[in-house]
Amino acid sequence: MSTLTAHFDVPIGPDSPRTCRKAVVGVLIVWGYADDAWAEDVAVVVSELVTNAVQHGSGSVVLGLEAYGNQVIVSVADGSSVLPRRRDPDSRGGRGLMLVEALTHRWHIEEHEGGKRVRAELRPYPDLDDPALRVGTVR
Ligand SMILES: Nc1ncnc2c1ncn2[C@@H]1O[C@H](COP(=O)(O)OP(=O)(O)OP(=O)(O)O)[C@@H](O)[C@H]1O
Ligand SMILES: [Mg+2]
Numbered sequence: 672m673s674t675l676t677a678h679f680d681v682p683i684g685p686d687s688p689r690t691c692r693k694a695v696v697g698v699l700i701v702w703g704y705a706d707d708a709w710a711e712d713v714a715v716v717v718s719e720l721v722t723n724a725v726q727h728g729s730g731s732v733v734l735g736l737e738a739y740g741n742q743v744i745v746s747v748a749d750g751s752s753v754l755p756r757r758r759d760p761d762s763r764g765g766r767g768l769m770l771v772e773a774l775t776h777r778w779h780i781e782e783h784e785g786g787k788r789v790r791a792e793l794r795p796y797p798d799l800d801d802p803a804l805r806v807g808t809v810r
Pocket of ligand 2: 722723765766767
């Protein structure tokens with residue numbers, strides 16, 4: 672079993688969250704992670720992290736995806752060193768990181784090239800067969 676990886680530069684704009692949701696779900700399907708309910712949670716996590724990077728972060732935004740067996744990690748990096756912080760929800764928001772926490776196994780922030788990267792480890796993929804094994808290698 673090997674780790675599958677994908678990274679891409681996020682086009683910045685009002686469509687960033689939607690574009691990233693579609694891209695991530697598409698790549699995961701190609702890799703064999705096609706469970707609908709699980710993918711819906713992944714899409715929410717991607718949406719919230721990308722929205723945060725675009726709204727509160729700065730510089731270029733890079734989205735990463737790593738899959739190893741049932742474990743899948745989504746990461747979103749931006750160029751601002753200001754760190755995301757959970758805050759009490761109010762009429763202007765504060766629900767994004769709450770959702771990320773609820774829908775992931777765990778998440779953390781790490782330094783990344785002068786800015787930071789938020790890494791979210793998703794709930795284990797529910798299918799007992801290892802999806803990554805379905806990604807073939809050329810003989
Ligand atoms: N990428 C980021 N860079 C800098 N600050 C961030 C980043 N992501 C989140 N934050 C900070 O963490 C706070 C909490 O984020 P959270 O997503 O929970 O709420 P929100 O973005 O303010 O509102 P909502 O997501 O509900 O629309 C933000 O208000 C912001 O101050
Ligand atoms: Mg937010």
